[in-house]
Amino acid sequence: MGLARTHSVALIGLAGSIVEVEADISNQLPGMRVIGLPDAALAEAAERVRAAAKNSGTALNSHKLTVNLSPAALRKHGSGFDLAIALACLAADNIVKAGSVAAVVHIGELALDGRLRPTPGMLPAVIAAARFGFETVMVPAGNAEEAALVPGIRVVGVASLRDALIWHGAVLQPVDVDVLHATVEEDRADESLDLLDVVGNDEAILALQVAAAGGHHVFMLGPPGAGKTMLAARLPGLLPDLGTAASLEVSSIRSLSGRPVGRSLVSRPPLEAPHHTITAAAMVGGGSGQIRPGAAVRASHGVLFLDEAPEFGAAVLDVLRQPLESGQISIHRANAVAHFPARFQLVLAANPCPCGQYGVGDQECTCPPNARRRYLARLSGPLLDRIDIQLGVTRVTAAEVRLAAAEGRLSTAVARDRVLAARAAAAERLAGTPWTLNSEVQGSWLRGRTTRLAAPVTAMLDRALERGGITMRGYDRILRVAWSIADLTGVAQPGPDEVGQALYLRKGLAS
Known part of the structure; x- marks a missing residue:
């Protein structure tokens, strides 16, 4: 009777831990038992492995098989351990070389006929390996391109358990099988969306550029048909391409969410626009078994757009308050804590009242004043205090339509170039600090001895703070927006005009 071992990967959030898969054959009644805190899907691996091995021409040993997943105190989830369990069992029976199996990390789910199915979370798993x-990882052929995106590791893509056995030295004849591929989805951010499509709303277009330049959050209030959704959908197009680290992070989140990456890393900022019926767990992530990323996590380094924001549950909106400050989501379970990145730009859109007609020309609003107040009060004060830019959006008039036809409008390509120049100026100014965007800068640094603005420049801001019109958090956020406006317009530092414009963008709903 023999003992063999190999390795696989267990994911907790985006962090992966190496799991040693041990298989022991003992002279007892036939059977197979998987121990080491497996979940239901993993406990069923015994039947999948037994059928796959038989249909691959190498039936498992008829004696008692015990498979241990170590460390035993770490809970394991999913079916990605199937390949490692099968190879450890067959190595214990001397079907393949035990030394070869022990040197490789194996990840993949087995079908009953022995084929290997693509496995979610392949990219972060290979990164962990x-x-x-580890120098070599064996994965399903349908995941090989995704796994190969990780530099410095040898990726062996196999279509079936038989191919894996042959690679490890088993004496078997190759058999052609159909490779199981996962469907690669297109990015939600549509490159065809252009600012040229937006008529009027010049203040909102400028606000979008400021938001893109500094990474600020935006709240738009206006009646139906004012263009709030159109504007929000065009914000990702203004953002620069993702850097290497951000691209790897976004791609890993996408892989963990069950959306394969394909041949290349995600290069454009993502856009997530969940429906207002979403739950708090679906927003930030969670699950009763394996912890999956939510919409806020999938929007990392991109845009999270909440249309009809007051229709979202109060608990759903409030769970966003902490990620807006920290840029991270931590999900606690009894035996594990999963950490996810959540540094996104939040865009909220809302109607002025339940019927949407309040303050719209000759349209009659049927909502009583109390109903209007209750409707917007669903957006809590602490949440709105974290939104840097808050402005009203109005419907386009006939005069604006004629003016837009007569004059040239700003395109997304031109606006993105302005944003890139503004971000480059901010990065140069913030060199040597832990920040790269104005929205990330701490207020104490902005108000520091060497960086604070002159008293005449912040006079109107100081008065608003003294009157209680803004909080200290709002004060700092207005300063951040002022610096973004300065970077966008190409001036060295904000003056009274930039601070006044930032104050208007912050208090535009009340003006």
Whole structure:
């Protein structure tokens, strides 16, 4: 009777841990038992492995098989351990070389006929294997391109268990099988959406550029048909391409969410626009078994757009308050804590009242004053205090339509170039600090001895703070927006005009 071992990866959030898969054959009644805190899907691996091995021409040993997943105190989830369990069992029976199996990390789910199915979370799993010093990883052929995006590690893509056995030295004849591929979805951010499509709303277009330049959050209030959704959908197009680290992070989140990456890393900022019926767990992530990322996590380094924001549950909106400050979501379970990145730009859109007609020309609003107040009060004060830019959006008039036809309008390409120049100026100014965007800068640094603005420049801001019109958090956020406006317009530092414009963008709903 023999003992063999190999390795696989267990994911907790985006962090991966190496799991040693041990298989032991003992002279007892036939059977197979998987131990080491497996979940239901993993406990069923015994039947999948037994059927796949038989249909691959190498039936499992008829004696008692015990498979241990170590560390035993770490809960394991999913079916991605199937390949490692099968190879450890067959290596214990001397079907393949135990030394060869032990040197490789194996990840993949088995079908009953022995084929390997693509496995979610392949990219962060391979990253974990490389981080722990492994040089070779064997994955389903349908995941090979995704796994190969990780530099410095050898990726072996196999279509079936038989191919894996042959690679490890088993004496078997190759058999052609159909490779199981996962469907690669297109990015939600549509590059065809252009600012040229937007008529009027010049203040909102400028606000979008300021938001893109500094990474600020935006709240738009206006009646139906004013263009709030159109404007929000065009914000990702103004953002620059993702850097290497951000691209790897976004791609890993996408892989963990069950949306394969394909041949290349995601290069454009994502856009997530969940429906207002979403739950708090679906917004930030969670699950009764394996912890999955929510919409806020999938929007990392991109845009999270909440249309009809007052229709979202109060608990759903409030769970966003902490990620807006920290840029991270931590989900606690009894035996694990999963950490996810959540540094996104939040865009909220709302109607002025339940019927949407309040303050619209000759349209009659049927909502009583109390109903209007209750409707907008669903957006809590602490949440709105974290929104840098708050402005009203109005419907386009006939005069604006004629003017837009006569004059040239700003395109997304031109606006993105302005945003890139503004971000470059901010990065140069913030060199040597832990920040790269104005929205990330701490207020104490902005008000520091070497960086604070002159008293005449902030005079109107100081008066608003003294009157209680803004909080200290709002004061700092207005300063951040003022710096973004300065970077966008190409001036060295904000003056009274930039601070006044930032104050208007912050208090535009009340003006």
